[in-house]
Amino acid sequence: MSTNSPIHNAPIALITGGSRGLGKSMALKLAEHGTDVVLTYRSNQAEANAVVERIHKLGRRAVALPLDVGKASSFTSFAEQLRVVLKESWQRNRFDYLVNNAGIGIHAGFAETTEAQFDELVNIHFKGTFFLTQTLLPLIEDGGRILNVSSGLARFALPGYSAYASMKGAIEVLTRYLAKELGPRRIAVNTLAPGAIETDFGGGTVRDNADVNAYVASQTALGRVGLPDDIGGVVAMLLSKDSGWINAQRIEASGGMFV
Secondary structure, X not given: OOOOOOOOOOOEEEEOOOOOHHHHHHHHHHHHOXXXXXXXEOOXXXXXXXXXXHHHHOOOOEEEEEOOOOOHHHHHHHHHHHHHHHHHHHOOOOEEEEEEOOOOOOOOOHHHOOHHHHHHHHHHHHHHHHHHHHHHHHHEEEEEEEEEEOOHHHOOXXXXXXXXXXXXXXXXXXXXXXXXXXXXXXXXXXXXXXXXXXXXXHHOHHHHOXXXXXXXXXXXXXXXXXXXXXXXXXXXXXXXXXXXXOOOOEEEEOOOEOO
């Protein structure tokens, strides 16, 4: 958890699932735009540390912490660990931006989805986001931001994603309620809904299956599949000072998929 840059007044973002995929791109793009980062990882510490080192090379401060967002019982201890990190690494008691990004993909038809799969998706994508945000509220600065990651699948329907997309639909409703209830603290809360992106998410199908990739590109107005940096850049934009009046909104970043 060491740092290698001087103490400064840069904003601090906490990104769940920030060691790989979209979260990694978010962390690096935010660092490029002058934001320090606390990123969480579930199991691959080496992967997370590599992202931290890249952020350090960008001249920003970063720390990686372990967190399983599917285990709400661990959130209190995580918050205590975060308090220590904020004090030791930044001499601060609070952070500025929370990005609820961590997640998994399960592809199963409605008739074949098991209760175990459903529960895992609930625990990670909805219950985890709900109660982690609740637990961290005392550590978020007044006037800060919360960004919840949804999916284009909450707008359009593709077979095999009924459970996953339902969780994301719940997140979009939760976002509006958070924006309303946290308004007195001037905390803006928005939803970011990526379209299909070339990552290892869900087994890397969009990235590795040429037929799927070509189909998605053919259904996207800009004529290609999204890349992680397409999303990282949007996150940096939405957390910038110039976007402070955007609140309670669903922003889809899909290149115009299925329009």
